[in-house]
Amino acid sequence: MLDGAGAPRLRKRVRPALPRAGPASAPAGTVDRKATARRRETAVVVPVALTACFLAVVAVLALAVGRYSVPLDHVVQILTAQIAPVPVQASATEQNVVLLVRLPRVLLALLVGGGLAIGGAALQAIFRNPLVSPEIIGVSAGASFGGALALLLGLGPFLLVGGSFACGLLALGTLFLITSGRAGTPMLKIVLGGVVTGSFFSALVALVTYIADPNTTLPAIVFWLLGSVSTATFTKVAVALIPVLGGAAVLVALRWRINVLSLGDEDAAALGVRPRPLRWVVLVSVALIVAGAVAVSGAVSWVGLVIPHLARMWVGPDHRVLLPVSFLLGGAYIVLVDTIARTATAGEIPLGVLTALIGAPVFFLLLRRNREKVWDSA
């Protein structure tokens, strides 16, 4: 867009100074520069396209398997019938299973996994810290409290989502208030504020479980807190869609600015990017995503920590690639894990338990094997 008002002028001044000092590099012409620019763009498009294909394969696979067996050709038939007039031989139950049971569940898993992963990647960038995950800013705990409270009061599914959403934003507001003072470095204040907010709302969650009737509401709250997308409906998908996709869209749009911000406040400011407002835009976007995800699925842990690491190992730290790849990979990961959760046994394994069981050891291995490659120092 703005193609560098200062650059041509500089070039004019710079040109006559040839030959140049320093270790001589191959003289590079404009053609080579254009080629390099093109190569960089390919480097962005290819991994994103590959991950998108992977996600599509995983999603179709997830639609095809389940406790109720639907033949693959029927699944394809049912899906294509949604966009084109093809005869469907599948039974009504098969159609119900694919369209009303699996489809919302797969979509919800995709949104939750993708949202938490991209949120984690963005937070790790702005905090310049590999151990940061969406839980750190306290929004997860806030949203958990809102949901648990709604369950305690028996307010029904709409207020469950609304409650967790509202309390997630309340946690963010608390964070904002705590960090708004002038003293201290902004990064440290946000981490401290996040810990304080998170602990406070965790205590409120504990209070809710303490008050809850062990016969009726408590098991429901515990189940919800464990994290699951088993109660997925299209309504829940619609509820999660706006905050998760909205937040993710803002993060993806800011992907290159996030690169600049990840250099640190001083560098960013020197390069002409105001760090404070940008950081808050990122924080609010992540809070939206997390509140939306927790509202529909409870607390699914470790995704926001593990997936960005995994993605960074593959595509490097450039957020132009990393953010979209994290979203797609996170979505595929949760769709995959949830498919295991609902098909491995006749019973249902809580999703949050599986993600933690897989996430913690995988994270440990990743850190051990590849730390130097991705992080300068951590």
Place this chain on the structure above:
Amino acid sequence: MLELDGVGFGYSPRDWVFRGVSFRVPPGTATAVLGPNGSGKTTLVRCAAGLLDPQEGTVRLSESAGYVPQAHGSAFAYRALDMVLMGRARHVGVFRTPGSSDHEAALEAMERVGAAGLRDRRFPTLSGGEQQLILIARAIAAGSPVLVLDEPATGLDLKNQARVLTLLRELMADGMALLLSTHHPDHALHLADRVVLLGRSGVRTGSAAELLTDAQLSALYGVRVSTVAYSDDGDGFPSSTPRRTIVVHYGS
């Protein structure tokens, strides 16, 4: 063009780091800021670059300055080219990513500092000297005719110091205005037209010839310092004055 007029900065009203700093850095010249540790060199440089707002006085910049921070690690292992590209942030819209003209500017800046071959290397894997070159290239890529550098040669070995100084001389020759802070008076002797001395007794600004004397430097650092002339063995730069360097008289 960079111009400071009566600039003063302090963290509290009675505790001034410096006051009344005035100087101009015209195109094609270099100004060096010298002073002992804690004298406020970095603070002054950051005020000049627009990263800190001075309590009094004005900083006039024809455009925003390209700023080269002290060499530092990066949390993320970006490629050298991506690092340089970030210098284009002012020219790239908030929701955009750098386009081909930005890539061209970045590559040109890398060529300019002689680091084009490093473009696909990860920044943290580069040597200190290479990192400094990349950071300078990043500031050049921003397209500003004014460069502000915070101790550009600190932490580098002699060869890399020479490499950076040579590059800075070339940039001056291209018509850029440089402001740099440094711990090395000999660098100032080699490079600077004008110097700013941040001493305990106040701020002095003047030409290099006038201020980089034995007496001034000895007073500034509180240790006996002599400047000595040496023969120019043809480093490729015409110099009107005899080349001089610094000798410090260490106590026994």
Place this chain on the structure above:
Amino acid sequence: MTAADLNRRTALQVFIAGGSAAVLAGCGASGNAPPSSPAGSTNSISLTDQRGRTLTFARPVARVVTIPMPSASLLVAVDRSADHLAAMHNASWVAMRDGIMGAMFPAALDLPHDIATQDFTANVESIRALNPDVVVQWSDAQLIEPLEKAGLQVLGLKNSGTQEDVDAWVAMFAAMLGKPERATELKTRSDRELAEVKALASGRASQGPSILYFNRFTGGLKVAGANSYNDFYIKLVGGSNPPTGKDPLTGPGMVGVDIEQVLRWDPEVILLGNFDAAMPQDIYSDPVWQTVSAVRSKRVYKVPLGGYRWDPPGQESPLMWHWLGDIAFPQQRSLVRDKAAEYFRFLYNHELTKAELDKILRTAENGQSANYRQFNA
């Protein structure tokens, strides 16, 4: 954050809260020791609780504090009055207030009910202040120890979700209240009903329907697996319980399942339990469920709720057996209404009104469902 300690705490709670969760399968036998009437002394009462501890009372107990939830209403049923109840757990009190128990024994609603936390940890000082003769508590050393240290007699209960446990509780309560004959009376009556239901089942020519009980419906499905009380009574009336059929679930007690598993089972009758607020209407209006046999034939029922929930084992369980028998094999006119009226007289010395019977049998909530008219007055 809190997840870790929550889990530890809830492991216990979920199993208890499930009501009929049979996590401790087989433990019922150990607590089944019948109260022994000591031959030596004439007045003192001695009995062994389900931890194997022997308690001795100089005279029948007059002030009982109950902490496990079902024990308050069970004590009232054994005693046919609330006069010897000194305090109860808040959840028991809420159930009494909201259910028919409060109407039958209004005095019970004035009793203290803030004597323990939701995870059954007793407030020792407030219980001590009530000066009870005995405290009924779950047989968990952690829960009992503080009470015994305060010099209180504690009767330990175990819950494996079986009829045997309920029988054992009834026997112990009757013994300490000095009415051992009441235990025999209740047991005889319950055995008679059991035999009657069994006889009805074996007399039928046709196979019963597959009946799926949902312990939880909203926020994740949970069904009754092997060794659960629900499995027992579904089979008792001649039905089949899909989770223990040819496509079984692993694990005993209440098991979480995916809806696809339910679609695969395709149950002919669905029972909604009393541990959440799900109603038949919720299933009938959900498009996902439309192809399930039970929904197509409108055979989705909310389980009745009397003095206590009918889904877990309790003093009113014989009524549940009869009700479920008529759900599985619909009658022109069910006898459950008359039986319930008679049984409440026997248990609580209470004359049920028509409105109370409608409320217990949930005739409004089940009004849309097939064959429910048999339960109308």
